[in-house]
Every structure is written in C-alpha cells, then in structure tokens.
Amino acid sequence: MTLHIDTAQRRARLAWRHGLAGPTPPGNGPEDVAADLVALHATDPATVHLSVAARLHTPLVATVEDALYERRSLLRMLGMRRTMFVVPVGFAAVVQAGATRAVAAEQRRLLLRHLAESGVGDAAWLADVEESTYEALRRRGNATAAQLAADEPRLRSLMVFPQGNQYVTSRLLLLLAADGRIVRGRPVGTWISSQYAWSCLPDWLPEPLPELDPAHARTELARAWLARYGPGTAADLKWWSGWTMTHTRAALRALEAVEVTLDGGETGFVLPGDTDPVPDPGPWVALLPSLDPTVMGFQSRMWYLGSHAPALFDRTGNAGPTVWAGGRIVGVWAQRPTGQVAVELVEEVPAATRRAVDRAAKELEGWLGEARVTPRFRAPLEKELAESR
Structure with a gap:
C-alpha cells in the first residue's frame, strides 16, 4: 500500500528542515543554513543575507561575509537552472558536476552562435580571448569586469541583438565561472551590491574542486533535495534542478526513492527511511x-x-x-x-x-x-x- 503524506505533514517537514520553526540550534552559522536549504539563492545578493537572518534571527552580515570572503567556507557559483547560488564549499563539486557543467556546455553553444551571428569570432577566437582574460585575472589577483576589459580589449566586442547590443564581457566571464575556472569574490560596494571582483578559482580555494561523475553528482544533488524538500514530485525536482526528465527519473531510481501520494492526487517521493511523520512544530x-x-x-x-x-x-x-x-x-x-x-x-x-x-x-x-x-x-x-x- 502506498504511503500518503498530507499537506499538513509537508508543511511540518518544511518548517523543521528549513530552520523556520523551533529554537535555533546553538552554534549554527551561515554554512548550516546553506546546507539546510541545499543552496542559497544568490541572484539578488541581499537574499543570501536575509535568508540566513530569517533562520538565525541575529545580525549576521559580517558573519556571512566572513564565510564567503575570508574563511571561504561558502562559495558563490552558477548552478541549477543557470541561477546564481551560494553553497557550502564541500558541496560545490556536486553542484558543479550535477548541474553547472551542463549549463556551461549550453552557454558555450549559445555564445558561439551569437558571436558568429554578430561577425565577432569563432570557437578559436573565443578560446583565445578566454585564455587571455584568465591570464589577465591571474596577473592581477582579483579584478572587476571593467579592469579585465581594459587588459583584454576584445571583451568589449559587441554582439548585436534585436533588443539591444551586448558586450562580450559578461557572457565570457559567466562562461569561465560556469567552467569552474573563476569565481565571484567580494562585492564592489556594500552587501547589497551586485557588482563583484573576480578571482581565479585556484587562487580562491586552497584545493581544487574534485571532478565528479555527472550521473553520481545528480544522484547526490537529488538526495540533498529530497532530504530537505521531500516529499516532492518528479516535476518539482526536474524544475528545481534544471535537468531533463530522463536525468530526473534516473536519479530517483538510483536513490530507490519511495513513492508516496500527496493531497490533490499527485505522486511524490521521499528518501528510503524518511517515511515516518514529523511532529507538529506548533505556530510559527x-x-x-x-x-x-x-x-x-x-x-x-x-x-x-x-x-x-x-x-x-x-x-x-x-x-x-x-x-x-x-x-x-x-x-x-x-x-x-x-x-x-x-x-x-x-x-x-x-x-x-x-x-x-x-x-x-x-x-x-x-x-x-x-x-x-x-x-x-x-x-x-x-x-x-x-x-x-
């Protein structure tokens, strides 16, 4: 008989597992919040700080900045759905192999097409500018996009689009970041600024990110999501991860995820051993x-x-x-x-x-x-x- 998990139980799980109910565990910091949520959305830089504050209930701008830019236990990176996230460094390789690598391949195809359509260059041109930009950043140690464009003028090449022209700069830096070669460092300005200085990843972290098998990484990414967001549907996981449904189902099979029914008639999934109900968290x-x-x-x-x-x-x-x-x-x-x-x-x-x-x-x-x-x-x-x- 298939287990049923009702909406009240789903809400209780979310409350406990996302740090929204009950007292804050002693000693919890930004890294714990990021792990509890799998990854912190970082497209809007303020979201990282506000998401942490909503769970820890204390002024933590300096603590979050310390984790990001001094201790570097958190890493800002492109991830699922081509979205910017902040993730614990120990989990970054899973995100890179399980989501970002495919994003990088797609972004490279798009950029090459746009370069060709604009008459800017081909794959050889792009590879040359990538290496030149990376070397300029390595020499500087850290640099803004404007500083790198001053060192490598080809970054100011224009791509032509119906909605307006665009410099190569942001697209190429995004590609280098998605390939795991460079990283966004400290913002230029306050904690709500969306402009960053860039650094080479080998200069930013003491050890390179390990290379993982993409299928294994997708399984681990699905495991983390189910542990924190489950029960969820296959469509939920597909949307959140940015995968194809083929990859989504393969990850669920590899985990031997348990099917459950949800209110409304949908089929959801939880991890094996995660079928027992959690207590009502009370009002929050x-x-x-x-x-x-x-x-x-x-x-x-x-x-x-x-x-x-x-x-x-x-x-x-x-x-x-x-x-x-x-x-x-x-x-x-x-x-x-x-x-x-x-x-x-x-x-x-x-x-x-x-x-x-x-x-x-x-x-x-x-x-x-x-x-x-x-x-x-x-x-x-x-x-x-x-x-x-």
Missing part, C-alpha cells in the same frame, strides 16, 4: 526575502502558496518577499524608503499570528537598519506596498 511565522529557497524549491506551489501567485510573484515566476505562518504564505512584506518594514496579509490569520508577524517585521526593520533593500525582481503587491504611504 517568518518573513522570507525574495527568491528565498523555501519559496523557490518547488514547481507546484499550491500547497503553501494557494492562489496568490499573481500578486506575490513576477510574470516570469520570481518570488517577491513573503510572510509565512504555519507552513503557508499568508502575505507580503516590503521595505519603504523610510526603512519601515510594512506587511500586508492576503489571508485571514488569528490575532496572535498577526501580532507575531508584526513582531517579526519590527525585528527585520531593526536588522536592516540603514540598509535599503529593493528586490531585483518586483512582485506586484510588494511594489505597491513599498510605494504606499
């Missing part, structure tokens, strides 16, 4: 940032999002800041120009929950201090709330 609330991994961990979101996607996500599926209560999204938060963290609920909640949400908003407001955070991808209700008086 959290204010999560835009693109938080908990929000973005699934393709099918009705069980925690309901019908609120048009107000809380942008048109391309990027989540704005969300208010959570008891395992479901109940509202949105936004920071106004004054620094106030405002909240608007989209569902009725008990008075005690509303008070807890208001306390969390005040806590976040104090945490942000003088910083002003505007999500890179604006959800309609967040934008409206931020601009209202």
Whole structure:
C-alpha cells in the first residue's frame, strides 16, 4: 500500500528542515543554513543575507561575509537552472558536476552562435580571448569586469541583438565561472551590491574542486533535495534542478526513492527511511526575502502558496518577499524608503499570528537598519506596498 503524506505533514517537514520553526540550534552559522536549504539563492545578493537572518534571527552580515570572503567556507557559483547560488564549499563539486557543467556546455553553444551571428569570432577566437582574460585575472589577483576589459580589449566586442547590443564581457566571464575556472569574490560596494571582483578559482580555494561523475553528482544533488524538500514530485525536482526528465527519473531510481501520494492526487517521493511523520512544530511565522529557497524549491506551489501567485510573484515566476505562518504564505512584506518594514496579509490569520508577524517585521526593520533593500525582481503587491504611504 502506498504511503500518503498530507499537506499538513509537508508543511511540518518544511518548517523543521528549513530552520523556520523551533529554537535555533546553538552554534549554527551561515554554512548550516546553506546546507539546510541545499543552496542559497544568490541572484539578488541581499537574499543570501536575509535568508540566513530569517533562520538565525541575529545580525549576521559580517558573519556571512566572513564565510564567503575570508574563511571561504561558502562559495558563490552558477548552478541549477543557470541561477546564481551560494553553497557550502564541500558541496560545490556536486553542484558543479550535477548541474553547472551542463549549463556551461549550453552557454558555450549559445555564445558561439551569437558571436558568429554578430561577425565577432569563432570557437578559436573565443578560446583565445578566454585564455587571455584568465591570464589577465591571474596577473592581477582579483579584478572587476571593467579592469579585465581594459587588459583584454576584445571583451568589449559587441554582439548585436534585436533588443539591444551586448558586450562580450559578461557572457565570457559567466562562461569561465560556469567552467569552474573563476569565481565571484567580494562585492564592489556594500552587501547589497551586485557588482563583484573576480578571482581565479585556484587562487580562491586552497584545493581544487574534485571532478565528479555527472550521473553520481545528480544522484547526490537529488538526495540533498529530497532530504530537505521531500516529499516532492518528479516535476518539482526536474524544475528545481534544471535537468531533463530522463536525468530526473534516473536519479530517483538510483536513490530507490519511495513513492508516496500527496493531497490533490499527485505522486511524490521521499528518501528510503524518511517515511515516518514529523511532529507538529506548533505556530510559527517568518518573513522570507525574495527568491528565498523555501519559496523557490518547488514547481507546484499550491500547497503553501494557494492562489496568490499573481500578486506575490513576477510574470516570469520570481518570488517577491513573503510572510509565512504555519507552513503557508499568508502575505507580503516590503521595505519603504523610510526603512519601515510594512506587511500586508492576503489571508485571514488569528490575532496572535498577526501580532507575531508584526513582531517579526519590527525585528527585520531593526536588522536592516540603514540598509535599503529593493528586490531585483518586483512582485506586484510588494511594489505597491513599498510605494504606499
């Protein structure tokens, strides 16, 4: 008989495993949060810090920066779905082989096509500019994109597109990063800046990332996702990982993942030995940032999002800041120009929950201090709330 895991149990698992319920374990740091979530979304640089703060409830900008740029126990890298993530260094090789390597191959094909269509160069030209750029970065130790373009003028070659021209610079640096040769270092500016100095990966880490078999890496990536997000459907895992369905099913078979039924009639999967129910975490609330991994961990979101996607996500599926209560999204938060963290609920909640949400908003407001955070991808209700008086 197939085991059934209902929505209440899915919400309880998410609460415990994503560090959203219960006391923060003593000594937990940014690396623990990243591991609990498999990877931290980093397309918007503020998300990394806010996702950590939502779990550890303490001002941790300096601690996160120390993990990223001094101790380098966390690594910012391109990963699943060609998305920027921050991952524990010990897990980076799994992401590289299980997701990034395929992204790099596809990006190389696209760049070569665009170079040819623009009359800029061919594969030999690209290889020569890559090596020249890498050597320029090696000589400098670290450098911004503008500094590298000054050293290698061919980075300023223009590719022509209907929507506007584009320099080769960003595409080539992305390709070198996806190939595991260079890494984004400290931002140029504050912790919310999206411009970075680059470094060669061998200069950034004491040891090179081990080369893993892609099929093995995909299995380990699926194992990590199921351990933290399961039960989830094959479609959820396919979307989150960016794999084909063939690769997704192969990873699930390799894990001998256990089929379960979910509310609504879908088939989900959990790891072997992960079929026992977890306890009810009790009431909890959290204010999560835009693109938080908990929000973005699934393709099918009705069980925690309901019908609120048009107000809380942008048109391309990027989540704005969300208010959570008891395992479901109940509202949105936004920071106004004054620094106030405002909240608007989209569902009725008990008075005690509303008070807890208001306390969390005040806590976040104090945490942000003088910083002003505007999500890179604006959800309609967040934008409206931020601009209202």
